[in-house]
Amino acid sequence: MKQGSSWFLAAALLCTLLAGCSEKMPHLSATEGGVDAISPEEDTVMRCRVVAVDGENQLLLADVDGDHPDIYTLDASSVPLYRKETEGGTLLADGQLSAGAMIRVAFSGGIMETYPAQFGEVTGITFLPDEFDDRCGLYLRVLGDLWEKDEGLNHTAEYISVDLTATSLTPAERSAVAWSFARSHQAQPMELSYEQLCQEGYISGLDEEDAFPAWEDGILFTIAENDDPEGEAEPPLGQNKGKDTVSFHADKWRSALGAYGLSQCVAVQNDDGLWGEYTVNGGAWIS
Structure with missing residues (x-):
């Protein structure tokens, strides 16, 4: 009886140990x-x-x-x-x-x-x-293209504000795009619009008689999607029209006489979720 009892206790102990281990194992x-x-x-x-x-x-x-x-x-x-x-x-x-x-x-x-x-x-x-959807990547490309245009506007910019509130990106995606773009140019990232920058005192020249608004140590980038597509865009060769089309305009602003923008931009998403190169149907403008 003692031998049988010892075997039973050993088996019970083994089952308990196995049960404890199973709770920690991945499933x-x-x-x-x-x-x-x-x-x-x-x-x-x-x-x-x-x-x-x-x-x-x-x-x-x-x-x-x-x-x-x-x-x-x-x-x-x-x-x-x-x-x-x-x-x-x-x-x-x-x-x-x-x-x-x-x-x-x-x-x-x-x-x-x-x-x-x-x-x-x-x-x-x-x-x-x-x-899969790389719309964030599309807008990072647009921001990069804006940065390379009229590069004198970028000089000594310590802050970069990226306003994407008028896009379909989620709040976190907008923050990530703003952070990635600003940090790639060694600037402090922000997400304020022009109106918010004015309200918080970043824009100078607003109260002067001959008003000349300017952001002396920063630059504002804005991308805004349009409700209705403007112009036509074709998907890459060999692809069907794809999942979606987006129309938007984009600009960068340093002062009332220092800004650059792209109008009536259109991009098409292909079948695997990638956004192709965008077209600028309305041309570029500068002030």
Whole structure:
């Protein structure tokens, strides 16, 4: 009886240990887009847009589901990437993510309060191929083109304000685009409109008799989408018309006599979610 009792206790102890271990093991969970990802049960999961990629896997992310414009940086070089190839979807090579990708980030350990914020311990990334959209990348290209035009306006700009409130980007995507663009030119990022800049005292010359408004140490960039497309744009050769068309105008402003803009711009999104080169149907203007 003693021998049988000892065997029973040993078996019970072994079952208890196995049960305890199973609670810490990762499990398979279905995610959007039909992608199966492995992530620990206790992880927090956040859905983010990849706005920019610096180097191979240094990601700038925008939280697309939150109520606040939260942006994050993430070194994804050593993070497991889960993916599933789908017909017509965007493929990833060697775990590399591109701007425009929608991902789910599984992490534990909370969020570090930096700006942009950082995840505690990232345990996995899931790519959602059906939600790829690089509109942020399109507008970063537009901002880059504006920067290279009439470059004298950029001189000594310590602040760059990027106003994207009249676009369809989420608040976090707008913040990420503004941060990425300003930092690429070693300037302090802001997201104020012209009216807000005036109200907060950044614009000089407003109260003078011969008013000559100017932002002495900053430059304002604005992109605004139009409700109705203006002009025609064709998709890349071999592509159907695609998912969407966007019409917008864009400009940069330093003073009442120092501004440059592009009017009646049109871009077409192709079948895999990429926005092609935009056309400027209304031409450029300068003041």
